[in-house]
Amino acid sequence: MAVLNDEQTMLRDMVREWSDEQSPVSAFRKMRAAAPAEGYDPAAWATLGEMGLPGIVIPEEHGGTAFGYLSLGLVLEQLGRNLAASPLASTSAAATAILLGGSEALRAQWLPQIASGAVVATLAVDEGPVHDPAKIATSVVDGKLSGTKAFVAEGDSASVFVVATTDGLYLVAGDAGVTRAPRHMADSRSHAQVTFDAAPAEKLGDATLTAQVIDRATAAVCAEMLGMAEQAFATTNDYLKTRVQFGQQLSTFQALQHRMAKMFTELELMRSVVEGALEAIDAGRSDLDQAVSLAKAVASDTLHLVSREMIQLHGGIGMTDDYDAGFYLKRARVLETMWGNAAFHRERFARLNGY
Secondary structure, three states: OOOOOHHHHHHHHHHHHHHHHHOOHHHHHHHHHHOOOOOOOHHHHHHHHHOOHHHOOOOHHHOOOOOOHHHHHHHHHHHHHOOOOOOHHHHHHHHHHHHHHOOHHHHHHHHHHHHHOOOOEEEEOOOOOOOOOOOOOOEEEOOEEEEEEEEEEOOOOOOEEEEEEOOEEEEEEOOOOEEEEEOOOOOOOOEEEEEEEEEEOEEEEOHHHHHHHHHHHHHHHHHHHHHHHHHHHHHHHHHHHHOEEOOEEHHHOHHHHHHHHHHHHHHHHHHHHHHHHHHHHHHOOOOHHHHHHHHHHHHHHHHHHHHHHHHHHOHHHHHOOOOOHHHHHHHHHHHHHOOOOHHHHHHHHHHHOOO
């Protein structure tokens, strides 16, 4: 486990308390029923902005706190526990792209607005049904960007897009040459097909920057997956301790104890590799790409296991909408494929190690 400093511990505890009291799973249910165009509760996002969370990876001179990616991961983990819908992960990754590759003028223009929560930003990379950064046709001619991106997270509400092209990353404001078509996904979160038609674009960096930003976005998703897996395990464990079958608590059956023990050990491994990837980003390690692929492969496999077992060990009620189990399963399946599934990252990890 990562060793946290006092500020990180306070941040984690603050977000955990807010998430449990102000944004439990019941809040997600209300958001799903209301179906806001943004795909999240704008009031809740405004509160996160007041707490300074959108500026965690943004330097102080641009209105942020510069707490780093491990701190961002702690926040996303706590929000993920209760399935809190927010554009924090996407916005932070896009902010990182502007920070690493943008001009000082672009940083001054956008980063303070992102840090305050006034602007939602996101990445627009993939153009097909699965993650494949090698298959990009979006291009830029004379400063005008054209192409279509499929399944852009937070694409419904984003004011700024960081777009992957054949020539690297570009920044596009969402108010000119941008058309959005909502995609209704199983997890009831914001996803949109975004079409750029000669949209004015500012270059951020080449393909190297694209890979760096995708790695950071992937690590952020892993942190949310960690929180979901931890809570799914805890909820299932509590259920087995209270549910009585054949005159005994389910937790007394040895076969079920073995299944819970396997999940517990897998969760410990998941925490280790996810926090390791986040620390690799903050430390600027040369092997952070390997750390991120290892984290995403393990996180995808573990969350798949825990969310599946959550459904099965709850029995028939696990399939009903009255219980939360289905929400974790649906969100899990979306995140497992986002920025590459387990098979993609196992292959990438092997390739990075010369195999």
